[in-house]
Amino acid sequence: MLAGAALAAGGMVVLWAVSVRLRDASIVDPFWGPGFAAVAWTSVAVAGPSPRGLLLAALASAWGLRLGVYLARRRRGHGEDRRYAAMRAAHGERFWWVSLFTVFLLQAALLWVVSLPLQAGAALGGETPLGPWEGLGSAVFAVGLAFEAVGDAQLSRFLADPASRGQVMDRGLWRWTRHPNYFGDFLVWWGLGLASLGAGAWWTLAGPAVMSLLLLRVSGVTLLEATIADRRPGYAAYAARTSAFFPWPPSR
Numbered sequence: 001m002l003a004g005a006a007l008a009a010g011g012m013v014v015l016w017a018v019s020v021r022l023r024d025a026s027i028v029d030p031f032w033g034p035g036f037a038a039v040a041w042t043s044v045a046v047a048g049p050s051p052r053g054l055l056l057a058a059l060a061s062a063w064g065l066r067l068g069v070y071l072a073r074r075r076r077g078h079g080e081d082r083r084y085a086a087m088r089a090a091h092g093e094r095f096w097w098v099s100l101f102t103v104f105l106l107q108a109a110l111l112w113v114v115s116l117p118l119q120a121g122a123a124l125g126g127e128t129p130l131g132p133w134e135g136l137g138s139a140v141f142a143v144g145l146a147f148e149a150v151g152d153a154q155l156s157r158f159l160a161d162p163a164s165r166g167q168v169m170d171r172g173l174w175r176w177t178r179h180p181n182y183f184g185d186f187l188v189w190w191g192l193g194l195a196s197l198g199a200g201a202w203w204t205l206a207g208p209a210v211m212s213l214l215l216l217r218v219s220g221v222t223l224l225e226a227t228i229a230d231r232r233p234g235y236a237a238y239a240a241r242t243s244a245f246f247p248w249p250p251s252r
Contacts, residue, residue, distance in 0.1 A: 003046045004039045004119050005112050011035060012108040013100070020096045025088070025103050026081035032107065033067030036060045039115045043122035052125030052199060055134060056118050056192060059141050063188050066145070070152055083223075110214070114189065116207035117196035124199035137195025144187025147173065151180030168234045176247040178238070179224075182215045183245055221245060 012028070012035075019025045040057035047053060075081065080088070084103070088095045154172040158164050173180035193208035214220060221244060228235050241251045 001043075001112075001119050001123070003042050004115065007039055007042050008035060008108040008112045008115075009105065011038065012104040012111075016100050016104040019099065019104075024080045025084040025095075025099050026075060028104060028107060029075065029081065030068045030072040032111070033064035033071070035064070035111050036115050036118065037064040039111065040118040040122065043119045047123045048126065050122065050125030051130050052128075052134065052195075053122030054125075055130070055138070056121040056125075056195060059138065059192060059195070060115075060118055063141075063145055063148075066149060074156070110210065114207045114211045114214075116204040117189075117193045117201070120201035120204045121196040121199050124201055128198055128200065131198050133198035134195045137191045137193070137197070139191070140194060141188055141191030144184045144189075144191055146184070147187060148181050148184025151184060155181070166232065168232050168238045170238050170242065173247070175242065175250055177243050177245060179221055179245055180247070182220045183247065185220075186212055186215055186245075216245065 011031070015028055015031060019027050037057070037060050040053075040060040044050075044053040044057050079085075084099075087099070087102070091098045151173045154174060155169055158167075158169045158171070177183055189208040189211040193205045196204050216222070225239075225244075243250075
């Protein structure tokens with residue numbers, strides 16, 4: 001766990017230095033997913049390979065690399081994300097220093113906490129064989145990854161269509177939940193948490209719990225919906241008939 005903390009903090013400090021030079025703090029976003037894969041494989045290397053550690057690292061890599069590539073493609077050519085641009089404007093010339101703590105080291109700490117199932121699963125993986133918890137967790141993970149990937153692909157096609165400009169995405173999975181990508185993320189991390197329970201590390205469920213809090217109340221649903229209605233006039237009607245998070249048939 002110390003190795004995971006050192007990797008997360010050191011990696012984010014390097015990214016921060018690059019962001020200062022580029023004047024673009026949003027370069028941190030594509031590295032969020034791959035950061036979990038890096039922590040998982042570091043844990044395996046330090047603790048020694050075990051079936052559980054390798055399974056968790058492979059699952060984290062599948063999720064993290066897909067997310068990293070998707071975010072890198074989405075932000076290409078768009079400059080700094082409006083969230084970080086607003087923070088830069090608020091802090092002025094101090095932002096280069098403030099961003100180290102409020103963006104990069106904060107994300108390092110969150111990455112370390114959320115990845116507790118990956119770290120403990122690797123550290124304790126050799127003590128007990130794989131069993132039902134790993135099967136259940138892998139199944140929940142697979143559903144979440146598919147949900148997230150399909151939702152992102154549907155949204156990408158929608159945004160690439162010039163006819164969709166100013167419109168609200170309400171097709172496919174987006175007809176059943178306003179945030180299928182966040183719901184998929186939710187399942188991914190609870191799946192990884194369940195898969196780590198076979199090692200007896202029940203306390204690692206703090207990681208999925210923190211991720212759920214982020215998705216529902218901090219940087220996910222709440223943050224996005226604070227401004228999206230202003231940018232898309234039809235969003236209020238869409239929100240009135242569509243579940244905010246958990247998939248549910250739309251109301252009439």
